[in-house]
Every structure is written in structure tokens, then in C-alpha cells.
Amino acid sequence: MDKILLILKREYISRVKKKSFLLATFLMPILIGGMYALSIYLSVKDSDEEFLIKVIDESGYVADKIEAKGVAKFEVVKGQVDSIKKNVEEGEGFALLYIPKIDLYDAQGIELYTMQTPGMELESDVDDAVENALEATKMDKLGLRQNTLDSIKTRVSINSKSLSGEASTSGSSKVAMAIGTISGLLIYMFILIYGSQVMRAVMQEKTSKIVEILVSSVKPYQLMMGKILGVALVGLTQFALWMILTFAILSIGPMLMDVDPQVAADAASGMSVAGSAGSKAQALEAMDKLNDVLGEINIPLILGAFLYFFLTGYLFNAALFAMVGSAVDSEADTQQFMMPIMMPVIVSMMMLGPVLKDPGGDLAFWLSMIPFSAPIIMMVRIPFDVPTWQLVLSMLLMIVGFMGTTWMAGRVYRIGILMHGAKVNYKVIFKWMMSKD
Amino acid sequence: MNILTINNISKSYANHKALSDVSMVVPKQSIFGLLGPNGAGKTTLIRIINQIINSDGGTIEINGEPLNQNHVRLIGYLPEERGLYKKMKVGEHLLYFAQLKGLKKKESITKIRHWFKKLDIPDWLDKKVEDLSKGMQQKVQFIGTVLHDPELIILDEPFSGFDPINANIIKDEILELREKGSTIIFSTHRMESVEELCDHIALIDQSHKILDGLTKDIKNAHRSQTYLVNHLGDIGSLDSYYKIVESIPMEDNLIETKVRIKNDSDSNLLLKHLINQTKVVGFNELIPSINDIFIQTVKKGNHG
Numbered sequence A: 001m002d003k004i005l006l007i008l009k010r011e012y013i014s015r016v017k018k019k020s021f022l023l024a025t026f027l028m029p030i031l032i033g034g035m036y037a038l039s040i041y042l043s044v045k046d047s048d049e050e051f052l053i054k055v056i057d058e059s060g061y062v063a064d065k066i067e068a069k070g071v072a073k074f075e076v077v078k079g080q081v082d083s084i085k086k087n088v089e090e091g092e093g094f095a096l097l098y099i100p101k102i103d104l105y106d107a108q109g110i111e112l113y114t115m116q117t118p119g120m121e122l123e124s125d126v127d128d129a130v131e132n133a134l135e136a137t138k139m140d141k142l143g144l145r146q147n148t149l150d151s152i153k154t155r156v157s158i159n160s161k162s163l164s165g166e167a168s169t170s171g172s173s174k175v176a177m178a179i180g181t182i183s184g185l186l187i188y189m190f191i192l193i194y195g196s197q198v199m200r201a202v203m204q205e206k207t208s209k210i211v212e213i214l215v216s217s218v219k220p221y222q223l224m225m226g227k228i229l230g231v232a233l234v235g236l237t238q239f240a241l242w243m244i245l246t247f248a249i250l251s252i253g254p255m256l257m258d259v260d261p262q263v264a265a266d267a268a269s270g271m272s273v274a275g276s277a278g279s280k281a282q283a284l285e286a287m288d289k290l291n292d293v294l295g296e297i298n299i300p301l302i303l304g305a306f307l308y309f310f311l312t313g314y315l316f317n318a319a320l321f322a323m324v325g326s327a328v329d330s331e332a333d334t335q336q337f338m339m340p341i342m343m344p345v346i347v348s349m350m351m352l353g354p355v356l357k358d359p360g361g362d363l364a365f366w367l368s369m370i371p372f373s374a375p376i377i378m379m380v381r382i383p384f385d386v387p388t389w390q391l392v393l394s395m396l397l398m399i400v401g402f403m404g405t406t407w408m409a410g411r412v413y414r415i416g417i418l419m420h421g422a423k424v425n426y427k428v429i430f431k432w433m434m435s436k437d
Numbered sequence B: 001m002n003i004l005t006i007n008n009i010s011k012s013y014a015n016h017k018a019l020s021d022v023s024m025v026v027p028k029q030s031i032f033g034l035l036g037p038n039g040a041g042k043t044t045l046i047r048i049i050n051q052i053i054n055s056d057g058g059t060i061e062i063n064g065e066p067l068n069q070n071h072v073r074l075i076g077y078l079p080e081e082r083g084l085y086k087k088m089k090v091g092e093h094l095l096y097f098a099q100l101k102g103l104k105k106k107e108s109i110t111k112i113r114h115w116f117k118k119l120d121i122p123d124w125l126d127k128k129v130e131d132l133s134k135g136m137q138q139k140v141q142f143i144g145t146v147l148h149d150p151e152l153i154i155l156d157e158p159f160s161g162f163d164p165i166n167a168n169i170i171k172d173e174i175l176e177l178r179e180k181g182s183t184i185i186f187s188t189h190r191m192e193s194v195e196e197l198c199d200h201i202a203l204i205d206q207s208h209k210i211l212d213g214l215t216k217d218i219k220n221a222h223r224s225q226t227y228l229v230n231h232l233g234d235i236g237s238l239d240s241y242y243k244i245v246e247s248i249p250m251e252d253n254l255i256e257t258k259v260r261i262k263n264d265s266d267s268n269l270l271l272k273h274l275i276n277q278t279k280v281v282g283f284n285e286l287i288p289s290i291n292d293i294f295i296q297t298v299k300k301g302n303h304g
Helices: A002-016 A019-046 A081-089 A120-142 A146-152 A173-207 A211-215 A220-257 A261-274 A280-296 A299-327 A331-350 A352-357 A362-367 A374-384 A388-416 A426-434 B042-049 B069-074 B090-100 B105-118 B134-146 B164-179 B191-197 B215-221 B267-277 B290-303
Strands: A051-057 A072-076 A095-099 A111-114 B002-012 B017-027 B031-035 B057-062 B075-078 B152-156 B183-187 B200-205 B208-214 B226-232 B242-249 B254-261 B279-285
Touching (some): A002 A220, A019 A220, A081 A095, A173 A211, A173 A299, A173 A331, A173 A374, A211 A220, A211 B075, A220 A388, A299 A388, A299 A426, A331 A352, A331 A374, A352 A362, A374 A388, A388 A426, B002 B042, B017 B042, B017 B057, B017 B183, B031 B042, B031 B191, B042 B152, B042 B183, B075 B134, B090 B105, B090 B134, B134 B152, B134 B164, B152 B164, B191 B290, B200 B215, B208 B290, B215 B290, B226 B267, B254 B267
Parallel strands (some): A051 A072, A051 A095, B031 B183, B031 B200, B075 B152, B152 B183
Antiparallel strands (some): A095 A111, B002 B057, B200 B208, B226 B254, B242 B254
16 A cells, blocks of 8 residues: 555656646636636627618618617618718728618518628627517507507516425526536546546556566556556646636636626626626526526535546546556557547547436436446436436446456556567457466 | 575466476575576566566575565566656655665665765766666666665666676676675676676576576586697697597697597696697686586577
8 A cells, every 4th residue: 555655646746747737737727717808808898899880771661760789870871772882881880781672571682781791799789670670660550569569478487396306406407407518528538638648657667668677566556556546636636726726717817807897797697608798687687597506506416426426437447548558569559449448438428418308318327327438427417316326326336347447457457567569459458357367 | 595495486378388397596695697598487587586477386485485575675676678767856766666665765865875975976866867878877777776775686687788887886786785695686698797796597498497506516517628728730649538629720830729538537647648749838628608508508408
């Protein structure tokens, strides 16, 4: 045990001191902070910008009713289309909206002429403005009043509740989906990035020929486990630093940038929930809803499960990666063995969609039991409430799974690290695994 | 007293036998040469002693005890395939090796400094391994092997990669370690260093031990009563007691002749006989070198 600790310590310290580790650890939060700052900046900037659009209305339905909408301002003009077009070209206004004689009930042929391609936001604002104007005209013709129409409109908000458990949880499935997908993705990244680091480290020890000196002092199994655990600790350190730094940047950043925190909050909630920053009221509503949902989701459970599957998923795969690293002589030889290790991980990512559609279905159940896909798929399911027995079973199977892979890997490793220049294929690996001590 | 006793060790891999029924004893404070052609099984035997792999059968005792995990601390092993972590500092690296052998940190650092001084190495504690020359890295590896004062030091081709000056330094260290009580097992192909250093040898070929014992006994056993005679003028014909193996004319009428004595005679009688026949300027016994014995024995084994 002492020796595993020594190996773990060396592995950890040598990795944490590396420039690439420091760079990745500090760059990532800054990148996230930067994106956040950019989105605040854009949302603040956007609200100032307006586009003047000249309107020629030959139909007579729009001119009286059109109103400014979002970033679009309108000015009704009279005159020839060609001459107004020329004016726009010379910089008078941003665009020309041309409405020909149209059928009120089937508006076709409306055109927007611009010098620059209009943004999506402007286009949808112009669309809305024209629709509103046409609707208003129709209402007039039918003798309807706005308040009559308003009184007909009904708003219903349905909360979905699960049947299981006394403390039935409700929640926006969108947020659950986001949490599940993000944690699944993080686990996926962690397994692939740190798993291949284990592989490379094992291979380097073998090719730099240091390994025979080491195994004269420690058992091969201790060497392998020390390495796997050391790299795991590096990953956890990086992850923890990312969380802390990102949180620090997000909370301190706006203060430094001297931005009204409310605006920042709008931007943030706009980003995550509403999709695009709408009006202040809309954003606040979304923010409240987000808080509600977060309050209803079992955060300790998700965090706990995340850490658990994060670690066991890594251990399960890292042993396989170590096995490959010990068997080959060069990076190029790893290709043929990487495929079967990567495949289940990649397939689990591809299964995210179907699982999200039916988080309680058969596919989701089985994929969350098989240790190859369980870490990712179970994390996707947890925000949607998983029966306790399923969660516990999946967790136990993970332990069985990684004990199995480390046993297998240990047996291949002890022989592989001492084999130089041997031609290695699956048959050879299997033979090593089965060979006696 | 023997530090290491090997009894009937066998080991086979999937498609070949690496060791068959090998037994030998290594006396305490000896320098023991483990010789054999490539693929004979030397490295396998060394790995078994180091508990890196297990044998299929047979027993090994160290100081009379069956081999176990505690013995790791007693052995220092320098494998033929050896390397260092390039990015690590020399001090950290040696400390790591020492700690893996079970030494305490403080003790290790004192010993590292002691060895630096001894091998005339400047203070490299903070120097990165990759900045050292190959020869210097070899020195660091040697220090790593002996840092924990092992009773049994196993060196596999220790001189490969050393220039003659550094090889001599290491040779002197080996002799000094033996004086201080360590036993050295020495696996090599370089016969001149075997002759110089080893008081015992064992020869392994095709998984079998085919020869072992004191170096001088083995040499004696391989003497063939052959003498090298340098003489001026023709040697003439010799008695039936003697056989001329070969005769090579050298410069200035000098001839070098190898004469083998058959039974019932000795060197004195041969010399007396020769003096009457020619002018003898040199007379020496041809003692086989370990290299000759090695080649001769291995060849015999292959033909048998």
C-alpha cells in the first residue's frame, strides 16, 4: 500500500507540475468567463442598436398599422421603388420593405431589400411587425377589439410529476435534460482524455525501459494501480479547479466589468433557458423558473452520483487503457486496440438522444446497467428520477466491472511491460491474461 | 556461507523453455559471473531472483530463507534494459528509487550526496535527467541500484554505455562494494571484465546450466598442457610424447610453435628436449581465457 502511494504521489506531482496541465486548468475558466462576458456585452450592445427600415405600402393594409418592433424601426415613405432603393443604397436607412398589392388573407410577394444581409433578429422582428400590422387590419375589418381577443387567450402551465416516490418531484424536463447531457458529456471527456493519458504513461515507462527497475521494487499490479489512481487524482484536481475558478470568474467578473448585475443575470438566464435574451421581464421569469426547477432537482444526489460514476467509469476504462499501453511498443500499435475501448464510450454518447426521449424505457435501463455505458447513461437518467434499486444495482455493477477490468489488465500488464518487440494481437493478449503466475 | 541458493529452477514460456532445472550457489562476498549467449535464460533467472516473474518449479533461498517480499530490500538490480524518467530531477529520481526500496527520505538524501561525492559527480540534485549525457545517466542508474546498501547486487551488462574511464570507476566501486560485504552477480558478454572481476562463474546455455565453479578451477580444468614456444631456427622433429599443434613463422627467423604434451611428460622435460633442438627465446603455458572456454563449451553443447 505504501508503495502504491509513492507511485501515486510521483505520478500526481509530475503531472500537476506540467505546463500543459496548468495551461488547460487556468485557460478553461477564463474561456468560459470570456464567453460569458461576451454574451453580456452583446446583449447590452444589442439593445442600443436600431435599424431604420423604409416602407413602401401599395396595399394600404400595413402603412397605418406598422409599429416599431425589437430592433426594427419603420418609416413609411411614398415614391417609386427604384428611387427609394437608390436612397437606401446611399445610406438613408438600413433597408427597404416593399409591400405590393396583396390579398389580405394570403399575403404573398412582400420583399425586404438591404445592402447588408440582415441579421436573424432583425428579420424576425420585421416579420413580426408586418404580421402584427396585418392582424390589426384584419381585426378592424372584422370589428374585433384587442381586449376582446385578450380575454379569449388562456394561459396554462402544466407541471409534470412522476408517480414514483412520496416526494414526487416535478421539474422542467429541459433542465433535467441539460443536466443529464452535460454530466454525461463531462464523464465521457474525462474517460477519454485521462484514460489515454494512462495508456501513454504506461507505454512511455515501457519504451523508456524504466519499468524493469521499478518492478524489481514493486509488484506490477501496484505500479499499475498507482498510476491509474494518480491520474484520477489529477483529473479530479483539474475538475475541482475548473469549478472553483469558473465560479469565481462568473461572480467577480461582472463587478470588475462594472455591469449592472441585473443585466448580467438577464444575459445568463437568457443564455441557458430562454435561448435568446428577450425582454427583462421574460428573462426574470425564466430565471425564477430555473431557480424553481433547480430547487426541485435533488442536487446532492446528482453531485454524488456524478462523482461516483465519474470515478468508477474512469477506473473501469483506465484499466483497459493501461492494458493496451503495456502490450504495445509504440503509439502506432495502439490503434487496433483502441477501437474496442473507445467504441462503447462513443456508442453511449450516440445513445443520449434515444435515452433522453424515454429515460425510463428498456434501452435506457439496460444501457445504464452495463458498465461500459452506465456512467454516461445513468447520469443522463438520474435527473428524471431513477428507481433506487436501479441506481444501486448500476453502482454495484460498476464496482464489479472495474474489478474485472483491473484484474484483466493486471494480468496482461505484468507480462506486457517486459515484452519488447513482440508481435501483439488479441490472441497474444488473451494468452498473457490466461498464463499462470 | 552462501547468500543465494538456487535449486532446480525451471521456467517455460508458451513456446520455449527458458530455464531447465537450473541449480547454483552464490557464495557471500563473491563476484559471481553469470554467462551465456543471448537467449540462454540469464535474464529470466535474474528476473526470478528479483521476483519480477515466478518460476514454474524449484526454490530459491536468500541467506537460507525462502525467497519472499522482504528480500526486495536486500537486492539492488540494474537491468540490461534500463532508463530514467527524462523530465524528473536527478535528486527526485534517486529519492524515488530509494523510497521504493523502503528507505526514509532523510536517510536517502544523505546517501545520495555520499554517492555523488564518491563518484565525483557535481551537485546534480536539481538537474533534469534529460540534460545529462548518456554516460552520466548510467552513473545515476548505478547509484540508484546501490543506494539502499543492498547485500546482493545484480548487474546485467553494467558496462554497456560507459566510456573506458567511467567503466573503470564503476569497476573499482564494484570491488569496493565487495570488500564492504556485498555480493555481486554480474551478467555479461564482455569476457575481459569477467576475467578481471569474477571469482565465480556459471555458464548457462539453451536453458541449462552447463558449467559453474571458481573461475580459477574452471580455468585449470580447461588447461590442455599446451605450451607456446618462441624459437629461432627449425624445431626439428619431436619425441612421440609431444605434438606440434601449429607453427607460425614470425619476423627475423623467429618461429612461434604451439606444442601439446601428451601423457607421461611435463614442461620441464619438454623444455629440456627443445633446448637440444633449437634456440628457445620464450616458453609459456597456454592458459585458456574465459572467452575460449565460453565458446568451446557452448559449441560442444550445441553439437552434443
